[in-house]
Amino acid sequence: MSKYYVTTSIPYVNADPHIGFAMELLYADVLARAARQRGDDVIFSTGTDEHGGKIAEKAAELKLTPKAYSDQISAKFAELTEELNISNDRFIRTTDKGHEQRAQVVWKALKKDIYKGKYTGWYCTGEETFFTETEVKANNGVCPYHERPYEQIEEENYFFKLSAYGPKIQAAIESGEFEIVPETRRNEILAVIKKGLDDISVSRPKDKISWGIPVPGDSKQVMYVWFEALLNYITVLGYPEYKDFKEFWPASAQVIGKDIIRFHAAIWPAILLGLGLPLPKQLYVHGFITVEGKKISKSLGNVIAPKEIIDKYGVDAFRYFFLRHIPSYEDGDFSWERLTAAYNNELANELGNAVSRTAAMITKYQNGLIGDIPEAEHDVAQYEEALAACRFDRALDEVWEQTRGLNQYIDEEKPWELAKAKDDDHLREVLAYQAGALLQIAELLVPFLPDTAAKIQGVFKEGIVRPLDGTLFPKEDADK
RNA sequence: CGCGGGGUGGAGCAGCGGCAGCUCGCGUGGCUCAUAACCACGAGGUCGCAGGUUCGAGUCCUGCCCCCGCAACCA
Numbered sequence A: 001m002s003k004y005y006v007t008t009s010i011p012y013v014n015a016d017p018h019i020g021f022a023m024e025l026l027y028a029d030v031l032a033r034a035a036r037q038r039g040d041d042v043i044f045s046t047g048t049d050e051h052g053g054k055i056a057e058k059a060a061e062l063k064l065t066p067k068a069y070s071d072q073i074s075a076k077f078a079e080l081t082e083e084l085n086i087s088n089d090r091f092i093r094t095t096d097k098g099h100e101q102r103a104q105v106v107w108k109a110l111k112k113d114i115y116k117g118k119y120t121g122w123y124c125t126g127e128e129t130f131f132t133e134t135e136v137k138a139n140n141g142v143c144p145y146h147e148r149p150y151e152q153i154e155e156e157n158y159f160f161k162l163s164a165y166g167p168k169i170q171a172a173i174e175s176g177e178f179e180i181v182p183e184t185r186r187n188e189i190l191a192v193i194k195k196g197l198d199d200i201s202v203s204r205p206k207d208k209i210s211w212g213i214p215v216p217g218d219s220k221q222v223m224y225v226w227f228e229a230l231l232n233y234i235t236v237l238g239y240p241e242y243k244d245f246k247e248f249w250p251a252s253a254q255v256i257g258k259d260i261i262r263f264h265a266a267i268w269p270a271i272l273l274g275l276g277l278p279l280p281k282q283l284y285v286h287g288f289i290t291v292e293g294k295k296i297s298k299s300l301g302n303v304i305a306p307k308e309i310i311d312k313y314g315v316d317a318f319r320y321f322f323l324r325h326i327p328s329y330e331d332g333d334f335s336w337e338r339l340t341a342a343y344n345n346e347l348a349n350e351l352g353n354a355v356s357r358t359a360a361m362i363t364k365y366q367n368g369l370i371g372d373i374p375e376a377e378h379d380v381a382q383y384e385e386a387l388a389a390c391r392f393d394r395a396l397d398e399v400w401e402q403t404r405g406l407n408q409y410i411d412e413e414k415p416w417e418l419a420k421a422k423d424d425d426h427l428r429e430v431l432a433y434q435a436g437a438l439l440q441i442a443e444l445l446v447p448f449l450p451d452t453a454a455k456i457q458g459v460f461k462e463g464i465v466r467p468l469d470g471t472l473f474p475k476e477d478a479d480k
Numbered sequence B: 001c002g003c004g005g006g007g008u009g010g011a012g013c014a015g016c017g018g019c020a021g022c023u024c025g026c027g028u029g030g031c032u033c034a035u036a037a038c039c040a041c042g043a044g045g046u047c048g049c050a051g052g053u054u055c056g057a058g059u060c061c062u063g064c065c066c067c068c069g070c071a072a073c074c075a
Helices: A019-038 A053-063 A068-082 A098-108 A133-138 A166-175 A181-197 A226-232 A245-247 A258-274 A306-313 A313-323 A335-364 A381-389 A392-413 A415-420 A424-445 A450-460
Strands: A001-009 A041-048 A089-091 A114-123 A128-133 A152-161 A179-181 A203-205 A218-223 A253-257 A282-286 A290-293 A331-332
Touching: A001 A019, A001 A245, A019 A041, A019 A253, A019 A290, A019 A306, A041 A068, A053 A068, A053 A166, A068 A306, A098 A114, A098 A290, A098 A335, A114 A203, A128 A335, A152 A166, A152 A181, A152 A218, A166 A181, A179 A181, A181 A258, A218 A226, A218 A306, A226 A258, A226 A450, A258 A282, A306 A335, A313 A331, A313 A335, A313 A392, A313 A450, A331 A335, A335 A392, A335 A415, A335 A424, A335 A450, A381 A392, A392 A415, A415 A424, A424 A450
Parallel strands: A001 A041, A001 A253, A041 A089, A179 A282, A253 A282, A290 A331
Antiparallel strands: A114 A128, A114 A152, A203 A218
């Protein structure tokens, strides 16, 4: 049995979950469910990233300890996986003791690539953070919020020898050993790597940021949160000694958003190479979602909680919209209008109605007896190709192609006329074909719309129609 | 000269050298098994602008315009 390990990125707990991360969970979930359907042994992991200065600040504002604050937000992400019917096997938090301990083990194992150095940067004492060269220039050297000049200060940090690994990472990407999809993202990161990677600081002084994992052997430093967060992908498997790690690493697929590609396609592979570990087989980079054409932002007030959509349309409608109507390789737009259109036309009218008209005819003409259901015969090559390339939108296009084909078939064969003409044999054949087509459609939907797939299978699988309680995708309820 | 993505009928997209295509929406017709659902046909595009290459260009090249992201210590 092959092993399949898939991860999402772990979101930072400085804000409530929004639809962008919900989509990422869906992508990974489809990969996981498809692998299970193939018979693979699967581990699917997600979780939350909880250390760092921002979390400490946020917690302080709310008069909570960082841990208590993280507990609250992390719980919301865990809830989100329930709401979305995500089939993750693990949910790691970077504040888990196991992660903290194993992160320190990694640090020690990377010792040869870590050195102490000085970080020099522009600092605003009002803001207590560093700013980039470009930002400083853009503000003419004066912090706009505190109206005082940026100071150039030095800070002692540990650095990781990222610069040493560029060529190896490049080779792995170019050979396909470490596959990055889509190709534009692959090209993008290759360009960055070819320019040369600088070493990165991987720790901060503890007196500046205390909410982090201590650096082994140096009580004055904590690990830079991003460095440590990346390690979750192996600590969750029990790096270095636990059997899951030995069996499931390297990851089959890692799903991330386009904003963090550098971390996952440059820094992370360098860490792995430093540890002498193989790189993930596939890195799938998705785009961003806008709402009504605008970037999601709190100041615009257009943040939509996934639950809001799920409560109104149901979890499979949510899954359907984001998997099919947000382009898998690009940015996409959510709007209530587009969601409603997809729900009514595609889910209710095309698929839902195909199920109910088929079930109704079998019940009416044959007392629910389906008879021998022929093996599905539709070519699924395109579907499988799309799935392998993480083109979830295209894969669903294929399924709807079949659904439309079924509706055409029904109109051509006109079973109601066969019934009137008492052409029982032909009628039986046609209706059994319809049931078979729907069972195949259900099979293809398993990774995408698990509940819907199960419902359709429930109706036809037994050879006798077992009518649904109500309908798939009821339309009136959608408007409440 | 920072980097990248994109501009194709009302909307969302595909096509990336050989008669401009798909879904939704719109119009007309058909059907009645079905969630007023389904099926067929039709209207609608100077493929961002301007040059060039070619027998032939959304499709290749050059320049320009417009939109959207990202710009290394912020996790």
